[in-house]
Structures are given as C-alpha cells and as structure tokens.
C-alpha cells in the first residue's frame with residue numbers, strides 16, 4: 001500500500017498546487033481578517049487561495065487574550081459569528097465573549113465550505129509586480145526558510161492580493177508600502193480605525209485587519225475581534241466591485 005499512498009498524495013498535492021498557480025484573489029494570512037475576507041469572496045464564486053505560514057489557522061485569535069480561552073466582540077459586531085454558529089456569551093458593557101478556537105475553526109470551515117483553498121506551511125516572501133501593479137506573491141516552504149536553506153521560491157499569480165498578515169504587514173513591506181507600525185492601545189478608536197484603514201494600498205494590493213492598522217500607525221485594541229471581521233469583509237466587498 002505504500003506506493004499508492006505516496007502516489008495519491010503526490011498526485012493530489014500537485015493537482016491542488018498547480019491549480020492555485022493562478023487565483024482571482026490571494027489572501028495572505030489565515031487570521032480572523034484573512035479568513036473573513038476569504039469567506040466573503042468564496043461565497044461570491046471568487047477563486048480564492050489563502051496562504052498561511054503556520055500549520056494552523058486562526059492567527060492571533062486562536063490564543064485569545066494572553067492564552068486565556070476567550071475573546072470578545074461588541075454586540076453590534078456579532079452578526080458573522082452568530083451566522084456561523086459560534087457560541088456567544090454576554091460579558092461586560094455590551095461585549096460578548098466567545099471561545100477563540102471555536103471561532104477560528106468555524107471561520108476557516110465557512111471559508112473552505114464556500115470554496116476557498118487554504119494552504120498552510122507556505123510563507124510569502126515577495127510579491128510579483130508588473131509596472132507598479134501587484135499581480136500575486138512569491139512563496140516558499142516555511143520549513144525551508146526557518147532552516148535557513150537557500151531554495152528558490154515559486155510565484156503564484158492573482159488579480160488581487162490581500163495582506164492580512166497581522167501586526168507584521170509583511171506583504172506590504174515586500175511591496176515597498178510604508179508601514180508605520182502600530183500605535184499604543186486605545187480599543188474603541190483602534191476598532192473603528194482598522195476598518196477605515198482597510199483599502200488598496202498599491203494597485204492590486206489590499207490590506208486588511210491588524211496589517212491595515214500597522215500600515216497607518218493606528219491604535220491597537222487587544223483581544224477584541226469585531227474590527228478584524230469588519231475589515232476582512234470590507235476588503236472582500238471592495239475587491240468584488242473590481243473583479
């Protein structure tokens with residue numbers, strides 16, 4: 001049985017990667033903003049590929065607040081989590097608490113069910129750029145990068161790319177977009193501004209989630225996630241208008 005196991009994995013794995021050599025949209029980062037963006041795009045029949053360098057999905061949301069198994073959203077931001085069947089419990093001052101692992105898994109499940117493909121263990125190390133327009137990304141195995149091996153990467157083309165890499169805003173940095181870095185914490189303003197700063201930062205490249213805050217030097221907000229969900233949705237909607 002060993003040969004058919006190897007052969008099936010090689011054939012199927014190659015088929016998936018080869019199919020993803022070109023997507024409508026590449027979302028970099030499977031945190032709450034990236035997964036929401038991918039879900040919104042995929043449910044509108046967009047060919048969307050999520051690239052995540054870790055072997056897990058959920059990004060920083062999975063760790064809740066300081067590893068405690070809880071995150072919060074404001075009541076007015078609960079719609080998507082409710083729609084996905086995430087259990088929400090009334091907490092303090094109009095906040096709802098939830099289990100972050102449950103939320104991350106349900107967001108990823110929704111994105112995959114809608115048709116998005118999530119590739120893990122792949123790190124974006126550069127962008128493809130033609131005449132000032134971002135036309136996809138350059139990826140390598142996270143393991144090869146961490147081992148410090150010099151292995152040439154492969155390109156993956158897309159009509160639009162979304163930087164949802166969180167605090168690092170690493171795709172923006174690769175694309176030469178100025179990243180101011182985050183400001184201090186001011187939760188209410190941070191939650192507002194993350195959506196406002198979600199936009200196309202360079203032709204073909206959108207920024208969403210904490211990366212959008214980092215680009216503009218906006219406030220951080222701690223383990224509250226409504227702004228990330230709204231930001232992911234906003235990026236998806238703006239891209240849908242352009243496709």
Ligand code: 48H
Pocket residue numbers: 028029030031032033034051052053054058059060061122123124125164165166167168170171185208209210211220221222223224225228
């Ligand atoms: C492939 C990459 C690369 C790369 C990074 O950090 P995230 O959860 O990002 P968001 O914006 O969806 O959510 C932010 C939220 O989790 C958070 O940190 C908050 C609210 N902080 C507030 C505060 O005050 O601190 O997810 C980003 C994902 C991660 O899974 C990374 O592994 C991944 O992107 N990633 N994947 N190639 N170059 N860089």
